[in-house]
Amino acid sequence: MHSWTDTLRFAFQPVVNLRTSTVAALETLARPETGDVLAEARRDPELDARLTVLALRAATRTKTLLPLHLNVFAATLADLGGLTPLHDAVRAAGRLPWEVTLDIVPPYTHVPQRALLEAVTTLRAQGFRISADGVGEGDVPLRLLTDLSPDLVKLDASLLTRPAAVRAMRTLCEQLGALVAVEGVETELQCAAAVSAGAQLAQGELLAPAARIPAADVYVPSGSGGSVAAAPRSGPSVREFVRPAAVLPATASAGQVRALLTGSPDVSGVLLVDQAGAPLRSVHRSRFLLSMSGRYGHALYADRPAFKLGDAPRTVGVDATAWEVLDVVAVGGRDRTSDDVAVVDRHGRCVGVVRLADLVRALAESRVEEAAGLNPLTRLPGSQAITDEADRRIADGRPFALSWLDIDHFKQVNDGAGFAAGDELIRSVGRALQEAVPGHARVGHIGGDDFLVLADEEALDALVAAVLDAPWSAGGRPVTLSLATVVCAPGSVADHRQAAAHLAPLKKAAKALDGAGWVLGRAGLPGHEVRRGSGTAPARAGYAAAEPGG
Incomplete structure (x- = not known):
């Protein structure tokens, strides 16, 4: 009598790194020649666990050095409390558990969530990596997804028609420390959409079809890797460049x-x-x-x-x-x-x-894009670099202080001292801002005599000392500066636009002060504090005005 395993074959599909255009791992897929073993495995946890072990052994026979992805139903893990036979099989094959990612496959409905999470905890303790599969088409609850805290989230390609959803998932994954993959990529348009939405990995017929012999080469459309948005000095995450290790x-x-x-x-x-x-x-x-x-x-x-x-x-x-x-x-x-x-x-x-x-290669592309946006007078980036960093900090749940600074009565400076003296003053202010807190602030020149600075709140005193407390002049005439700052705590603003909206009235208040002035407010709280200067800018309810110069 023939066993069902006699007609079971396996195919291998590459998981492709969209940054490096290389194979990051191999997913092993069961391909029964007769019957529907997968439907039976969905109902039979013991059979599903056995399939996972057979998939591992099939991959081992290919002598691949690549990390492996193996599929297992969520219900199987919850019912068995883990996969002890797989752990033993991995060791017997000479592989290491952390070279194996378990793609947890839906359905999740009626699966005991506590039992599933306990099983995942056991697998993680053994060294296995965890992937949430079928997100977008499956039924994984968002709360369970965050509790699983997977190393990888695999999205269905149908979500690419809803880029906001993919970007939102990318933001969630950044919080969880997970990568984003898109499955079922079949067209160059889908591949470009995956890259644009921030996915780091992808699978699909376009890149490399599933085959009995693992593909040595993959196809990533020209320019896909370069269309990723340029990153600020903090730089793209190393996760985006990870290759399999030998x-x-x-x-x-x-x-x-x-x-x-x-x-x-x-x-x-x-x-x-x-x-x-x-x-x-x-x-x-x-x-x-x-x-x-x-x-x-x-x-x-x-x-x-x-x-x-x-x-x-x-x-x-x-x-x-x-x-x-x-x-x-x-x-x-x-x-x-x-x-x-x-x-x-x-x-x-x-x-x-x-x-x-x-x-x-990636950082050079980032620098080229950033250089294209530099102000020709100061060689500082424009507002885009600052707002991108603000959005990144908001997504990461990190606090920041966004400051706007300009030169008081700058038109009079140009009219009285000449545009050359005015240009040199702008360059000098830009240099002072850059040198005030090196490595702890991002400075942007947004045009004319206006600057944006994004920094930690702790860096503000050094910033103020460098630009407000320093004597400035143009053509022998004294010049003062005005500074407005909004401190954004985690959760106080949804994006850089809200931060800018909070900053606008503070800018107006700072310009109303006599001499060098600094006004500070906090997003979500009423009022502001006058930290430098005096004059016609009253402090609103919520703060007591500081003494002039204090």
């Missing part, structure tokens, strides 16, 4: 590393990890093979621990930015600038690597 146990021999490298020409290096998955040593492809190919190299090193031929790994956390990765790369000798940087989770386990070339 890992071996720290006990691996040099011969084992050589076999991996020679059999996988796309692998630029190997990470040697401990039993918990933490990187202990980094083996660079070129330097290692050079050592092995030298005279007596193979005889000397083949059976020796590869650990002795590696270097201390360079690591960054999954929450790092691209700029922080560059800081890590800059430390040490020049011969290591091409080394992969290991990305580790909060447990110190390796979740992948990033390559310097990917970061430099």
Whole structure:
């Protein structure tokens, strides 16, 4: 009698990184030739668990080094309390649990949520990564989605016709520390929409169809990676550039590393990890093979621990930015600038690597776009860079202070001292703003004598000391400045437009003061405080006016 497993085959579909146009992982999909095993698995948790193990073994037979995605029904996890057979199978296959992402598949209706969350907690403790699948077409409750706190959320491509929903999900995922993937991408228009909405990963027939033999190449439409909005100095997240890591146990021999490298020409290096998955040593492809190919190299090193031929790994956390990765790369000798940087989770386990070339390309594109918006007089960015950063802080739930500054009676400065003196004064103010709190503020020149500054509230005193308390002049004539600040606590504004609306009356109040003036208000609270200057700007209810100059 034939078993249903005799007619069961598996196909593999790449999960594609839209930033780097490379394969980030392989999803293993059951393809029964007869019957409907998947419908039976939906009703039978034991059968579903067995399918997951078979999918792992099928992927193992392809000898792929890529991370794997395996599907499992939500009801299966809730009923079984985890997947102990899968954990054992992963170890037996020589893979590591954190190389496996479990795509939790709907339906969720009637699934005991507490039991599901407990099962996910168990799987996470074992090292598995978690993905919420079918979001948009499935029935996962939003509350359950946040409680699951997945590493990845897979959206149905039908949501791409509703870009606001995708962007909202991207914002939620940023809060959860998750990536966004779009499934079912079939057209270039869909791919462009996925990138525009902020998705980092995608799957679909356009990129690479599911096939019995894993695809070596994928298609990402030209320009897709470059259409991602330019990021501010804080930089794009390293999560967007993570590639699969080639890992071996720290006990691996040099011969084992050589076999991996020679059999996988796309692998630029190997990470040697401990039993918990933490990187202990980094083996660079070129330097290692050079050592092995030298005279007596193979005889000397083949059976020796590869650990002795590696270097201390360079690591960054999954929450790092691209700029922080560059800081890590800059430390040490020049011969290591091409080394992969290991990305580790909060447990110190390796979740992948990033390559310097990917970061430099993306950051260069970001800088080109930012340069196009620089003010030709001060070489400072315009308002877009500031408002983008404000929106990012609002989405992250971080407080900030948004300030507007201008030169008092600037037309009289130009008329009396000449436009050249006026231009030099504007340049000097711009430099003073930049130098006041380096690394702690973003300064924008929005035209004429107007500037925008986004900073932490703690940086305001240094900012004020540098620009309001300093003597200014043009053509030998004294000049004063006016500053208005709105402090935005988490939840006090929905976007930069609301912050600007709160700032507008403060600007008017600051301009009404005599001499150098500074007015500060707080979004959502009535009134404002006069912190510098005096004159006709009364403090509204809610604040007591400060003494002039205080």
